[in-house]
Amino acid sequence: MPVSDSVDREAVGDRSPSGEGLPINELFYSLQGEGTLAGVPSVFVRTSGCNLRCWFCDSYHTSWEPTHAWMSLEEIVAEVEAHAEADHVVLTGGEPLLHERSVALLEALEERGYHTTVETNGTIHREAPIDLASISPKLESSTPTPERDPRSEIPPESGNGERRPEGAVNQGEGEWAERHENDRIDLEALSALVEDYAFQLKFVVTDEGDMPEILELLEELREATSEPIGDDDVLLMPEGATRERLAETRSRVAELAMEHGFRYTPRLHVDLWNDAPET
Numbered sequence: 001m002p003v004s005d006s007v008d009r010e011a012v013g014d015r016s017p018s019g020e021g022l023p024i025n026e027l028f029y030s031l032q033g034e035g036t037l038a039g040v041p042s043v044f045v046r047t048s049g050c051n052l053r054c055w056f057c058d059s060y061h062t063s064w065e066p067t068h069a070w071m072s073l074e075e076i077v078a079e080v081e082a083h084a085e086a087d088h089v090v091l092t093g094g095e096p097l098l099h100e101r102s103v104a105l106l107e108a109l110e111e112r113g114y115h116t117t118v119e120t121n122g123t124i125h126r127e128a129p130i131d132l133a134s135i136s137p138k139l140e141s142s143t144p145t146p147e148r149d150p151r152s153e154i155p156p157e158s159g160n161g162e163r164r165p166e167g168a169v170n171q172g173e174g175e176w177a178e179r180h181e182n183d184r185i186d187l188e189a190l191s192a193l194v195e196d197y198a199f200q201l202k203f204v205v206t207d208e209g210d211m212p213e214i215l216e217l218l219e220e221l222r223e224a225t226s227e228p229i230g231d232d233d234v235l236l237m238p239e240g241a242t243r244e245r246l247a248e249t250r251s252r253v254a255e256l257a258m259e260h261g262f263r264y265t266p267r268l269h270v271d272l273w274n275d276a277p278e279t
Contacts, residue, residue, distance in 0.1 A: 022101050023048040023068035024076065025061060025094065028278035029083040032090060033269030034237060035134050035200050037117060042088040043080045044278075047102065050094040052121055052184055053176040054138055055148035056204070058241035058275070062094035073101065077108050092119035103128040123183060125192040133197040138184040139213050141206055141239075144177050185217065191225040202235045202265060205253045211260065234262040243274050 026046040032038055046059065048068035057063050071079075080089055089109050096102045097120050109116050110129040118128075122135040193199060203214050214234075222229050238253040240246035246267060257264035273279040 020101065021070045021072040022076065022099055022105065023066075024071045025059070025066070025068045026278055027071075027076065027079050029086060030279050031268060031272075032088065032117070033267055033272075033279075034265050035117070035132075035202055035235060036263075036265075037088065037132070038266060038268055040088050041086045042090050042117075043083045043086045044090045044092060045076060045080065045096075045105070047091070047093045047096045047099055049098050050121075051098060051123060052095070052138055052142075053144050053180045054142040054204075055144040056142065056239055056241065058270075059092075059094065066094070073105055073108055076105060077112070080109070080114070081112070087114055088117070089114045090117045090119060095121055095124065097124040097126050100126070102126070106130060120193070121184070122190045122193060123186040125189045125196070127196070130197045133193050133199040134202055135190065135193055135199055136202045136204065137190065137217060138180075139203065139205075139210050140181070140184075141210055141213075142184065142204065143181045187220060187224055190221055194221065194225050194229065195227045199233065200235055201229070201233055202237055204239045205236045205256060206239045206249060207252055208256060211256060215260075231261045232263055235265040236260075236262050237265045237267065240267065241270065241275055243270060246270055 024045065025048040026044065029041070029043050032040045032042045046062060048062045048066045050057075050063040050066075053063055061067050091102060091106065096118060102118075103126055106116055106118070106128040115131045116129070117132040117134050118130045119134045119136065122137045194201075201218075203210070205211075205214075214236075218229065218234065236253050236257045238246055238249035240249050250266070254264045256262075269279045
């Protein structure tokens with residue numbers, strides 16, 4: 001797949017050789033691994049391009065080293081329909097709402113009766129037929145720094161033989177560290193997503209040091225929107241893109257969920273298939 005050198009909102013836009021379509025990194029059938037629908041057979045449509053740079057990103061091939069092929073909406077829908085076992089589609093990324101054409105794709109899926117989940121970082125709001133907005137606000141602990149090396153999270157050789165990403169630390173030391181920190185929370189966009197869609201707030205948590213920021217953000221969001229946000233709308237998910245890393249984080253994150261009355265969500269795809277692609 002061709003590599004995209006420009007992945008912020010203005011640069012990626014919706015341009016393709018034909019002027020239509022979406023930059024698709026992966027399109028595959030698997031089980032939903034996270035959130036309230038964990039375990040549901042699903043077709044995943046993964047767009048490429050992201051406006052943030054989480055150091056622990058488990059889909060670095062859509063952000064730090066983005067790759068994609070342009071696919072028309074007709075091609076994407078045909079691929080989805082080829083997986084007749086599933087009536088649930090997960091639009092993910094990267095950040096899928098970066099692309100205006102994602103709205104047209106969601107409309108086409110709604111017309112065909114699919115239930116759709118959109119995995120979003122919560123910084124962009126679009127009007128679209130979304131059945132579940134899976135909103136994952138990024139905490140300060142996601143910001144890339146020289147001490148937070150994405151390459152430490154991905155083995156020298158992953159299970160599918162792919163090399164870990166290179167150069168991410170150098171990118172994180174300068175421009176992306178500042179951009180990510182400035183852009184990772186957009187309270188207006190978060191409020192609009194919560195008000196317009198059935199939602200879950202899914203936080204990637206490393207340890208108890210993340211909890212004060214989560215509690216503060218929830219307080220601000222509850223004040224900013226008229227939509228009630230219950231504790232059962234809040235999901236804590238352990239940080240980790242490999243089984244080894246999850247073994248270090250899952251128990252303490254589960255204990256934090258119990259302590260605060262929030263929900264715990266696993267990462268089933270990591271437990272089942274480690275860091276293999278298309279899972």
